[in-house]
Amino acid sequence: MSVAALASPTPLPDQPPVPAPARLRVLVVDDHADIREPLAHWLQRQDFDVATAADARQMRHLLRHQPFDVIVLDIMLPDEDGLSLCREVAATLGTPVILLTARATPPERVTGLEAGADDYVVKPFDPAELAARIRTVRRREARAPRNAGAPAPGSRVSFDGWLFDMQRRELRDPQGKLVLLSDMEHQLLCALVAHPHQVLTRDRLLDLMHGDDAGVFDRAVDTQISRLRRKLELDPRRPRLIKTARSNGYLFVAQVQALAS
Structure with a gap:
């Protein structure tokens, strides 16, 4: 190969652009605006697509009209118990739920997990930790293995x-x-x-x-x-x-x- 060829390499063919990873869609449900809104803004800056609801009614309305990857759900809501909402989501949608609450004792946390929650974050919390838990829950959901010879879910x-x-x-x-x-x-x-x-x-x-x-x-x-x-x-x-x-x-x-x- 000549020196000229080395100096003028053949240009590589155009490569198709690599699509950006889809933003995780997160629904934050909390009746305290001083928690809900700052948290939503912070998560948006971390590249999440965030919607918010202040109560169970708003939560159900949003779930009827769009899908979410993860729901961050406060246990104490003004119109309905967050645990019952968690059970409803687990039974009907299967969307991963992270419970957000001030209850910190192990029995209370186990109660939340038994209701179908995928994780449990205690107030006050570090938003960075919550963001990491959201990503972890979503990764676990995405990689949940299936056994080819096993009964199919729902059978x-x-x-x-x-x-x-x-x-x-x-x-x-x-x-x-x-x-x-x-x-x-x-x-x-x-x-x-x-x-x-x-x-x-x-x-x-x-x-x-x-x-x-x-x-x-x-x-x-x-x-x-x-x-x-x-x-x-x-x-x-x-x-x-x-x-x-x-x-x-x-x-x-x-x-x-x-x-x-």
Whole structure:
């Protein structure tokens, strides 16, 4: 190759522009304008697309007209309890919810997580931490793995004589009796029946259950396993269906069969 060729390299063909990543759409629901509005402005400066609502009525109106990637929801609202709203979102939309509240004790935080929340932030909080949690919750939602051989979410399955309808959130024992499940018990059982005969660590269960507060959730997973065993097992102290994998997590050993809808 000549010196001239080196001095005048062939120009590279035009490359298509790389599209900018989509801005995360966040709905902030808080009745205190001195929290809601500054937080919205701060998040917008961090490249989020933000809408706000002061109460449950405004929140439902916005959700009817546009989708959101994450909802930041205050528990204490003037017209409705934020926990009931969280349960409604989890059951109908599945949009990740971060609860925003002044309640800081572990039992209160577990109550919020059991209502279907993906994370829990205590007031007063650092906006940078909230922004990081929003991104983390969205990443976890986007990467939630699917097992090709597992029952599809929302399907009906049977195991050990039990019938479980994930879409209707109905669990019936071998005698046909309806067994009530909390929101977290339902999420946990969905994760277990979708991954039978696999050791699921607590962290893996957190991912499958769309949880994010590791400190509280580690304890909550063990608590919910115990509660679920009391409902599924003849002798919860000697479980046959949900086994403990020492130092690893839990193993669902039942044969799971997908049923026609």
